[in-house]
Amino acid sequence: MNNFAIQVDSLGKRYRIGERARYRTIRDRLANILTSPARWLKSNASIPGTARIGPKHIWALRNVSFEMQEGEVVGLIGRNGAGKTTLLKILSRVTQPTEGTAEIRGRVGSLLEVGTGFHPELTGRENTYLNGAILGMGKREIERKFDNIVAFSEVGTFIDTPLKHYSTGMQMRLAFAVAAHFEPQILLVDEVLAVGDIAFQKKCLAKMGEVASAGRTIVFVTHQMNQIRRLCEKVIWVDGGTIRQIGPTAEVVGAYEAAMISGNTNEEVDRNVKARFLSWEIVEPRGESAHVLSSLEPVTVRISLRVNQPVKRGHHGIALFNTDRQLMWAWATDNLELEPGIHSFTYTFPMLPLRPGAYFWQASLWEDKELLEIWDFLPEMNIATQVHQHPRDEWNGILNMPCEFTVRESEEASVVTRTSF
Amino acid sequence: MAATQTHASLAVSSVDLPVVRIVSRRGWLALDMPELWAYRELLYFFVWRDIKIRYKQTVIGAAWAVLQPILTMLVFSLFFGKLAKIPSGGLPYPIFYYSALLPWMYFSTAMQNATNIVVEHQRVITKIYFPRVVLPISSVLPGLLDFVISFGVFIVMMAYYRIVPTRAVLWLPAFMLLAILTSLGVGLWLSALNALYRDVRYVVPFLVQFWMFASPVAYPSSLVPAKWRWLYGLNPMAGVIEGFRWSLTGHGQPPDILLVASSAAVLLLVFSGLVYYHAVEGTMADVV
Numbered sequence: 001m002n003n004f005a006i007q008v009d010s011l012g013k014r015y016r017i018g019e020r021a022r023y024r025t026i027r028d029r030l031a032n033i034l035t036s037p038a039r040w041l042k043s044n045a046s047i048p049g050t051a052r053i054g055p056k057h058i059w060a061l062r063n064v065s066f067e068m069q070e071g072e073v074v075g076l077i078g079r080n081g082a083g084k085t086t087l088l089k090i091l092s093r094v095t096q097p098t099e100g101t102a103e104i105r106g107r108v109g110s111l112l113e114v115g116t117g118f119h120p121e122l123t124g125r126e127n128t129y130l131n132g133a134i135l136g137m138g139k140r141e142i143e144r145k146f147d148n149i150v151a152f153s154e155v156g157t158f159i160d161t162p163l164k165h166y167s168t169g170m171q172m173r174l175a176f177a178v179a180a181h182f183e184p185q186i187l188l189v190d191e192v193l194a195v196g197d198i199a200f201q202k203k204c205l206a207k208m209g210e211v212a213s214a215g216r217t218i219v220f221v222t223h224q225m226n227q228i229r230r231l232c233e234k235v236i237w238v239d240g241g242t243i244r245q246i247g248p249t250a251e252v253v254g255a256y257e258a259a260m261i262s263g264n265t266n267e268e269v270d271r272n273v274k275a276r277f278l279s280w281e282i283v284e285p286r287g288e289s290a291h292v293l294s295s296l297e298p299v300t301v302r303i304s305l306r307v308n309q310p311v312k313r314g315h316h317g318i319a320l321f322n323t324d325r326q327l328m329w330a331w332a333t334d335n336l337e338l339e340p341g342i343h344s345f346t347y348t349f350p351m352l353p354l355r356p357g358a359y360f361w362q363a364s365l366w367e368d369k370e371l372l373e374i375w376d377f378l379p380e381m382n383i384a385t386q387v388h389q390h391p392r393d394e395w396n397g398i399l400n401m402p403c404e405f406t407v408r409e410s411e412e413a414s415v416v417t418r419t420s421f
Numbered sequence: 422m423a424a425t426q427t428h429a430s431l432a433v434s435s436v437d438l439p440v441v442r443i444v445s446r447r448g449w450l451a452l453d454m455p456e457l458w459a460y461r462e463l464l465y466f467f468v469w470r471d472i473k474i475r476y477k478q479t480v481i482g483a484a485w486a487v488l489q490p491i492l493t494m495l496v497f498s499l500f501f502g503k504l505a506k507i508p509s510g511g512l513p514y515p516i517f518y519y520s521a522l523l524p525w526m527y528f529s530t531a532m533q534n535a536t537n538i539v540v541e542h543q544r545v546i547t548k549i550y551f552p553r554v555v556l557p558i559s560s561v562l563p564g565l566l567d568f569v570i571s572f573g574v575f576i577v578m579m580a581y582y583r584i585v586p587t588r589a590v591l592w593l594p595a596f597m598l599l600a601i602l603t604s605l606g607v608g609l610w611l612s613a614l615n616a617l618y619r620d621v622r623y624v625v626p627f628l629v630q631f632w633m634f635a636s637p638v639a640y641p642s643s644l645v646p647a648k649w650r651w652l653y654g655l656n657p658m659a660g661v662i663e664g665f666r667w668s669l670t671g672h673g674q675p676p677d678i679l680l681v682a683s684s685a686a687v688l689l690l691v692f693s694g695l696v697y698y699h700a701v702e703g704t705m706a707d708v709v
Binding site: 090091092097138185 | 438440444465466545614620621703706707
């Protein structure tokens with residue numbers, strides 16, 4: 001007997017390019033029919049399902065086949081636009097495949113849908129029932145779990161207060177509490193760590209660990225390779241809508257990182273996105289490696305970006321995290337106008353006074369409110385500076401920087417200086 | 422249109438968990454009864470939420486359900502009745518108009534609710550699966566509460582005018598069902614259309630107004646020449662409204678060719694609505 005949890009066979013999903021933009025109003029559509037009736041007739045005459053795949057269609061996913069056993073924790077990696085989210089959407093039945101089949105055994109849940117359907121006018125209690133029902137729980141099931149949900153959410157007596165009086169944190173906690181009590185057999189997690197604060201992300205990860213140890217199946221999407229390494233035993237690498245590699249975590253992640261560093265990605269997909277971060281390097285000071293920083297002098301970091309279509313009113317963000325995913329620093333720039341071509345973004349810092357270790361940069365590019373590209377720099381940045389810290393480990397902080405210390409005895413007295421250089 | 426439909430069926434596997442099979446398949450009806458039954462509690466919660474929110478948000482709450490038809494009835498009685506002298510077939514004008522406004526108010530509210538229901542649930546639709554047909558169904562049900570409340574007013578009015586219902590009142594549930602099905606049929610069409618074309622909602626208020634004058638709300642259908650009654654009946658609300666008047670008061674037109682035409686039109690409307698909704702449903706999460 002085959003104990004699969006998910007069985008995917010030659011799955012494909014085709015989108016029409018600019019589907020969101022086309023025929024958004026009946027007025028436009030009527031105008032279209034009136035101005036070019038011949039084209040309209042032609043497009044309507046084609047037999048459904050056999051429409052020509054012209055340049056107007058794009059396969060977001062094609063020929064994807066894999067199988068997951070019950071209890072497996074599988075990571076799904078790949079660059080933006082590779083098809084990861086489309087795959088998750090098909091597995092959660094939000095969108096339908098164009099071809100192929102997927103079979104799923106058991107209840108599917110995802111940490112993505114936290115708080116979906118919450119209404120500010122309803123009380124916490126009412127929202128719990130509503131949200132639970134939307135997730136797929138029956139009334140009896142919610143009643144049975146209700147006390148646990150309230151306890152987990154820590155909203156206490158506020159449970160009978162309308163949600164509009166809740167703080168964002170309380171709403172998030174209640175939403176997560178409901179989602180966490182859904183108890184799916186298969187959990188789909190899409191980029192949890194992109195939303196919420198550190199505490200929330202930790203809660204998500206803890207919940208995932210719990211779900212995994214209960215023998216349930218998890219599909220986990222993230223850009224954080226360290227999380228993939230920690231949580232997944234198997235990894236599927238999606239590239240250009242197809243599976244590029246599937247296998248043990250260490251092997252696939254290694255190959256993925258190597259490909260990312262050498263820029264060996266699927267060119268065709270790269271051209272279909274508006275913009276793509278390509279690589280990064282430490283320009284100044286130039287050491288043995290372009291990704292290792294070993295001095296506390298001024299630092300210049302350069303990121304290259306390929307723009308395929310003009311970007312107007314662009315917004316660019318950059319952030320630096322440590323291995324605990326703690327934010328070290330972030331910055332944002334508005335109103336970028338970018339023409340097609342290769343661009344380099346350069347950042348210069350007087351110094352990066354961080355204690356030695358691995359750090360992760362993340363850059364994003366938005367146009368208005370649409371996320372065009374988000375990239376976790378590969379490889380990671382290693383800081384290998386000399387340590388200027390307290391001699392005792394428990395007093396080692398986040399920063400690592402030299403200092404000058406002065407003691408002055410009296411106004412005209414001599415100055416005693418001690419530096420730690 | 423080259424929309425490929427998908428069908429997901431539930432089957433019990435050798436392991437005790439149900440296996441959901443997601444395949445690309447071409448179907449044509451947005452109605453999978455066993456699945457809809459499995460999601461009946463979600464339907465219940467959607468309806469329950471709409472009722473709660475509406476009665477929480479408006480200060481006058483339930484009073485609105487009563488005020489709206491009463492005020493309309495007063496205006497109609499004054500202008501169409503007393504001034505324009507529209508024949509009411511011997512019924513007092515307030516009864517004549519209110520008995521028509523009961524189903525009409527229900528229908529027009531349901532129609533407007535249905536138009537926005539898919540767009541309002543955009544966030545849910547793009548994140549969670551459930552049979553999408555739950556949405557238009559849930560949009561025509563909350564109005565039943567308003568209907569019941571305003572029906573209470575009607576009973577008081579009947580007592581005031583000392584009108585005793587005849588045996589015809591037994592037909593009332595059938596006419597109510599017809600009203601619900603009409604709302605559902607129109608709701609299926611409008612909710613799907615509005616998901617694809619965002620300007621549909623601006624057309625709907627006009628459509629409501631237009632439709633009211635094409636229905637025997639402000640006048641009796643007896644004004645329509647007998648040979649055109651079947652054509653007039655193709656507007657399902659004509660059958661519903663005439664049916665309401667007749668079954669509640671015993672006056673007016675007993676069921677005839679008009680009702681037959683209306684019933685046929687409703688069936689066609691619901692059926693075509695289910696087909697169209699299903700065609701749109703497949704891409705709903707991609708376009709809303």
